[in-house]
Amino acid sequence: MKRLPFALYIAAVFIFFYLPIFVLIVYSFNNAQYSLLWHGFSTRWYHELFADHDLWVAVMHSLTLGVFAATSAMIIGSLAAISLYRYDFRGRQFLYGLIFILILSPDIVMGISLLILFSLVNVALGFWSLLLAHITFCIPFVVVTVYSRIVSFDEYIFEAAKDLGATDMIIFNRVILPLLWPALLASWLLSFTLSVDDVIISYFVAGPDFEILPLKIYSMVRTGVKPEINALCAVTFGITLTLVLISQLLLRKKQ
Amino acid sequence: MKKILFFIFILLNITNTVFAASENNSNILNIYAWSGEIPDFTIQQFEKETGIKVNFETYDSNEVLYTKLKADKNPEYDIIEPSSYYVDRMRRQNMLEKLDRNLLPDFKNISSDFLYKSYDPESSYSIPYVWGLTGIFINRHLPEYKTTHDWNDLWQHAFRDKLLMLDDSREVFSMALKSLGYSANDDNPDHIRNAYEKLRALSPNIRLFKSEGVIGVLADGDIDVGMAWNGDVYKAQVENKNLDFVFPKSGFVIWVDNFAIPKNAPHLKNAYRFLNFMLRATVARDACLDNGYPSANMAARQLLPVSIRNNPIAYPNKTILSHGEFQTDINDDALALYEKYWEKLKMGE
Amino acid sequence: MKNEHSFKYFSLSVIWVWLLIFALVPFGLVTIASFLSHSDNHLVELPFNFNNYKQLGNAVYLKIFRESFYIAGGCTALCLLFGYPFAYLIARMQSRFRNLLVLLIIIPFWTSSLIRTYSMITLLKPRGLINSILMWLGVIHKPLSLLFTDTAVMIGLVYNLLPFMVLPLLTNIERLDDRLIDAARDLGANRFTTFRKIILPLTMPGILAGCLLVFLPAMTIFYIPDLLGGSKSILLGNLIQNQFLVAQNWPLGSAISIVFTVLLLILLLIYWRNMRDRLEGDLLT
Numbered sequence: 001m002k003r004l005p006f007a008l009y010i011a012a013v014f015i016f017f018y019l020p021i022f023v024l025i026v027y028s029f030n031n032a033q034y035s036l037l038w039h040g041f042s043t044r045w046y047h048e049l050f051a052d053h054d055l056w057v058a059v060m061h062s063l064t065l066g067v068f069a070a071t072s073a074m075i076i077g078s079l080a081a082i083s084l085y086r087y088d089f090r091g092r093q094f095l096y097g098l099i100f101i102l103i104l105s106p107d108i109v110m111g112i113s114l115l116i117l118f119s120l121v122n123v124a125l126g127f128w129s130l131l132l133a134h135i136t137f138c139i140p141f142v143v144v145t146v147y148s149r150i151v152s153f154d155e156y157i158f159e160a161a162k163d164l165g166a167t168d169m170i171i172f173n174r175v176i177l178p179l180l181w182p183a184l185l186a187s188w189l190l191s192f193t194l195s196v197d198d199v200i201i202s203y204f205v206a207g208p209d210f211e212i213l214p215l216k217i218y219s220m221v222r223t224g225v226k227p228e229i230n231a232l233c234a235v236t237f238g239i240t241l242t243l244v245l246i247s248q249l250l251l252r253k254k255q
Numbered sequence: 256m257k258k259i260l261f262f263i264f265i266l267l268n269i270t271n272t273v274f275a276a277s278e279n280n281s282n283i284l285n286i287y288a289w290s291g292e293i294p295d296f297t298i299q300q301f302e303k304e305t306g307i308k309v310n311f312e313t314y315d316s317n318e319v320l321y322t323k324l325k326a327d328k329n330p331e332y333d334i335i336e337p338s339s340y341y342v343d344r345m346r347r348q349n350m351l352e353k354l355d356r357n358l359l360p361d362f363k364n365i366s367s368d369f370l371y372k373s374y375d376p377e378s379s380y381s382i383p384y385v386w387g388l389t390g391i392f393i394n395r396h397l398p399e400y401k402t403t404h405d406w407n408d409l410w411q412h413a414f415r416d417k418l419l420m421l422d423d424s425r426e427v428f429s430m431a432l433k434s435l436g437y438s439a440n441d442d443n444p445d446h447i448r449n450a451y452e453k454l455r456a457l458s459p460n461i462r463l464f465k466s467e468g469v470i471g472v473l474a475d476g477d478i479d480v481g482m483a484w485n486g487d488v489y490k491a492q493v494e495n496k497n498l499d500f501v502f503p504k505s506g507f508v509i510w511v512d513n514f515a516i517p518k519n520a521p522h523l524k525n526a527y528r529f530l531n532f533m534l535r536a537t538v539a540r541d542a543c544l545d546n547g548y549p550s551a552n553m554a555a556r557q558l559l560p561v562s563i564r565n566n567p568i569a570y571p572n573k574t575i576l577s578h579g580e581f582q583t584d585i586n587d588d589a590l591a592l593y594e595k596y597w598e599k600l601k602m603g604e
Numbered sequence: 605m606k607n608e609h610s611f612k613y614f615s616l617s618v619i620w621v622w623l624l625i626f627a628l629v630p631f632g633l634v635t636i637a638s639f640l641s642h643s644d645n646h647l648v649e650l651p652f653n654f655n656n657y658k659q660l661g662n663a664v665y666l667k668i669f670r671e672s673f674y675i676a677g678g679c680t681a682l683c684l685l686f687g688y689p690f691a692y693l694i695a696r697m698q699s700r701f702r703n704l705l706v707l708l709i710i711i712p713f714w715t716s717s718l719i720r721t722y723s724m725i726t727l728l729k730p731r732g733l734i735n736s737i738l739m740w741l742g743v744i745h746k747p748l749s750l751l752f753t754d755t756a757v758m759i760g761l762v763y764n765l766l767p768f769m770v771l772p773l774l775t776n777i778e779r780l781d782d783r784l785i786d787a788a789r790d791l792g793a794n795r796f797t798t799f800r801k802i803i804l805p806l807t808m809p810g811i812l813a814g815c816l817l818v819f820l821p822a823m824t825i826f827y828i829p830d831l832l833g834g835s836k837s838i839l840l841g842n843l844i845q846n847q848f849l850v851a852q853n854w855p856l857g858s859a860i861s862i863v864f865t866v867l868l869l870i871l872l873l874i875y876w877r878n879m880r881d882r883l884e885g886d887l888l889t
Contacts, residue, residue, distance in 0.1 A: 006693050009690070010690060019727075020726070020727050021712065021719075024723040076618055076622055083612060098628075104816070104868065106868070108824045108826065114626065200826070208331060222468050416749075420835075462752055475731060598851065599664070602664045602665075
């Protein structure tokens with residue numbers, strides 16, 4: 001059984017990944033406020049979680065922001081990817097390089113740069129500053145996702161359509177979109193996730209009127225008082241699990 | 256293509272109206288307060304009673320409050336909760352609204368121990384809410400427990416990399432000044448420099464600077480010894496029986512957190528409604544039962560259970576309190592010196 | 605026939621304008637700000653000077669840069685050490701099983717980083733699981749003081765960033781041509797030589813990509829040292845955040861960011877050079 005040590009190693013790493021989360025979930029059912037000893041099973045933290053009005057407002061805000069940011073980024077990003085693929089224009093290399101650098105840019109530099117921009121132009125920190133920031137950091141990911149899909153197209157499709165007299169608009173609607181929509185969907189999902197989870201950039205450009213979930217979690221963790229957070233973690237983990245499984249099933253169906 | 260543009264246009268319009276509508280709703284109150292002092296249920300009770308929507312934000316240092324207010328070109332907060340020495344500062348810099356006593360019938364509930372002090376001579380800009388003092392917390396099982404009575408004991412080698420210090424420049428410096436026998440509000444540059452040098456010697460012992468969420472750290476026993484507010488220790492003791500609080504012999508700081516209204520607050524009427532709400536004895540009592548800090552509201556104190564009223568940590572007797580010193584504001588030059596040394600200390604210089 | 609080019613112009617102008625306003629200009633502002641000064645009343649103001657950069661030469665800041673390097677570097681090394689075998693084993697597995705395992709890696713990766721860090725906090729507490737197990741096993745008699753130390757920060761960083769090392773390595777190792785390995789074996793190379801001469805060089809792009817994706821965030825994610833670290837765990841990210849939101853010294857914060865960006869560009873250059881040389885090397889063989 002030469003394979004055994006390998007299997008054990010892989011198992012060990014997976015345990016490393018999942019153990020903390022499972023511990024969290026287990027303790028979310030612990031009937032004690034502070035103590036880390038087991039005091040009996042209870043779902044009261046889940047009751048508190050669902051009754052926490054402010055938290056749900058923040059969740060709604062994050063979801064709304066995510067939808068708008070993902071949609072806008074998807075539109076702008078795909079237009080950019082399509083253009084980068086189809087057209088040759090001045091500065092093409094530069095644009096591609098710029099987008100690549102944006103992906104690698106540390107969030108904190110992007111966050112402070114946008115903070116400076118917004119304070120210079122006197123944009124109040126709140127929904128709009130968050131939206132603009134989120135769209136900006138999602139666009140590069142959309143471009144890369146869509147571009148890598150477009151590159152796998154048969155070039156001749158475009159040639160054929162053009163020969164048949166189709167204008168750019170028609171080519172876009174009838175040829176590009178239908179072939180591209182899995183990548184569009186994937187990039188939307190990716191942007192949505194990035195937006196809903198973003199902590200660092202949002203930290204700098206958020207305002208008091210529009211509370212979002214990651215920042216709310218951050219302040220809850222810093223005050224670290226109630227196991228309500230554990231319940232929240234368990235719920236988010238469950239949702240993530242479900243979403244990933246669904247997206248995998250969707251992708252599987254496509255093939 | 257046109258269809259998409261049209262769609263986006265509609266979407267933006269809808270968003271705009273949705274958000275514009277919520278902004279035009281003037282029944283809002285923006286509160287910016289110390290983290291951990293106003294319980295969620297108190298806010299919810301207020302919202303339910305008055306129908307006013309509250310935007311609640313917290314900070315964990317007066318400096319954050321001050322810089323935020325100074326940096327904001329458009330006034331956005333209606334209620335803030337500065338500590339006494341910042342009431343002093345903000346009052347003198349015209350950052351606060353003068354309070355109309357006629358609109359605050361329950362003002363009489365406030366204990367006279369906290370009124371007409373030097374930081375607000377006519378008590379016309381602030382309403383004391385909670386107060387407390389800063390001392391030493393320590394785990395009873397530590398071998399050094401029996402011998403730790405004063406600030407200077409924190410410097411002992413056995414406490415290397417063990418201390419929790421408040422993340423507050425004035426508090427930490429006051430502690431050092433007291434240990435040197437000076438006043439907690441000293442503005443003598445030489446004394447301040449001595450305090451800084453002494454704190455540098457303490458650096459190796461300091462594990463963590465934290466002002467927010469200290470209760471969790473104390474209750475879980477994550478850190479065994481350091482400086483903390485009496486209210487935090489009192490609350491944490493419920494879960495951590497090993498925890499004890501020591502009133503340093505050479506003296507300590509007494510702080511008072513007050514409600515105030517920033518100048519040109521957007522929702523003045525709602526602000527007054529909130530102040531009256533918090534002045535109510537039952538509300539103040541319930542809040543203090545939750546946050547664990549002693550209340551400045553006399554009427555609320557009468558309603559507290561006897562066990563708490565007599566708890567030596569939460570409500571120390573007058574003799575102990577005589578060792579305490581109220582925090583006052585100091586001149587800008589001294590303050591700049593404090594800040595400079597604090598920065599160096601935090602960076603490990 | 606106006607339609608033909610209008611689509612092109614529309615798309616291009618949208619992306620250029622957006623990136624110009626929200627990527628290039630802000631970055632330019634940061635660069636400019638790094639040469640300005642500040643005062644109590646104004647976040648940034650003239651005169652232009654090099655003071656901020658000079659200040660960064662102070663021993664204090666150099667110490668913080670060094671600390672950040674060590675912790676980020678250590679984290680990257682650990683991620684590589686543990687991540688490479690992990691990625692290698694999985695990449696060489698059968699397709700069905702492999703896809704399932706990749707899925708299992710992605711799930712924590714999609715879970716909020718804050719939540720994963722919070723779960724680490726609970727684990728590292730004196731009364732937390734790790735200490736409880738170690739005490740129960742008799743390995744230690746007093747709980748280890750792990751929380752609020754550099755060690756905790758390192759563990760937290762590795763925990764959060766390991767997927768960033770594993771995923772690029774996986775994609776890279778998956779493309780490894782078995783025939784090359786077989787050929788080496790046929791020529792008499794043992795396991796170790798095969799690894800050194802064939803596998804390692806071929807997977808180098810993956811290694812570099814993984815290291816880049818771990819090292820940079822390790823230096824700049826401020827909430828991990830903030831939640832897990834002690835007073836001495838100040839990394840670059842915390843420093844920048846502190847200058848912007850606490851010390852209100854935007855010029856200095858900007859200068860630190862610029863220095864860091866220059867570092868990033870240098871690393872990118874090294875990566876790109878390496879990729880290019882590699883390609884040329886491939887062409888030669």
